[in-house]
Amino acid sequence: MSTPEARPAGPSADWARADVATSAVGGPSAGGVPADGPSRIEDARDLVGVPDDTQRLWTPHRMAYIGGENKPKDPDDGEQCPFCAAPGKDDEDALIVHRGEVAYVVLNLYPYNAGHLLVCPYRHVADYTDLDDAEVREVAELTRTAMRVIREVSHPAGFNLGINQGPVAGAGIAAHLHQHVVPRWQGDANFLPIVGRTKAVPLLLADTRRMYAEAWPAPEGP
The missing domain is CATH 3.30.428.10 (HIT-like)
Structure with missing residues (x-):
């Protein structure tokens, strides 16, 4: 598993990353253990607009x-x-x-x-x-x-x-x-x-x- 880079203190758009363990070809598996291959860290900005199976009621x-x-x-x-x-x-x-x-x-x-x-x-x-x-x-x-x-x-x-x-x-x-x-x-x-x-x-x-x-x-x- 790759190691996340050290992050500076305080919020920064350049460090808006998602520490989500995902497999090389699919999503996370049960317990956070990759199902088929090494995990990687994906930039959250690359996931904007990607649909999921969660419905939202805005209030x-x-x-x-x-x-x-x-x-x-x-x-x-x-x-x-x-x-x-x-x-x-x-x-x-x-x-x-x-x-x-x-x-x-x-x-x-x-x-x-x-x-x-x-x-x-x-x-x-x-x-x-x-x-x-x-x-x-x-x-x-x-x-x-x-x-x-x-x-x-x-x-x-x-x-x-x-x-x-x-x-x-x-x-x-x-x-x-x-x-x-x-x-x-x-x-x-x-x-x-x-x-x-x-x-x-x-x-x-x-x-x-x-x-x-x-x-x-x-x-x-x-």
Whole structure:
């Protein structure tokens, strides 16, 4: 096997090489061992445009999520918190489905599945144990109502319900508590999220918000 040349430190177009062990007449074999003959190092620039058997679904819009575009720089500052800012906007702009007394329901801007709702207290509080009794009751009631509305409109096979408590548990914005209500359908965990790390969400957020808001039950009279 030939030995790669020593490379200078730092990126350089002249050193854009692919250290891929390939056989003299074919591709790599199992385990990286050449199947028929000595291996060589090929210049990656010679392979541009060569097709392979991998399909690609380009999702550049997700770069906003990956780059943390909407995350507050100071997570403890309520003025930067999107869950604090949302109630001050129009329902359509903020994707709010329902406003309660001490909590509200809003669509997840980066949904795992179509119809992914969040139940948030208005108060900027991080931990579930810090909710007062009224907030605990309304978060629970809104979660139950959200399930009923989603069942009526979207007919899921089941749900994931939960609170990611803290960054280590997966909370994107850990400083403001939010309960996830995620509808699930048979087969929604197919090859796209498992292999491609991509979710196909067929319904626009604005349409989802409108349908859920229209189906949300009116408050009962005194």
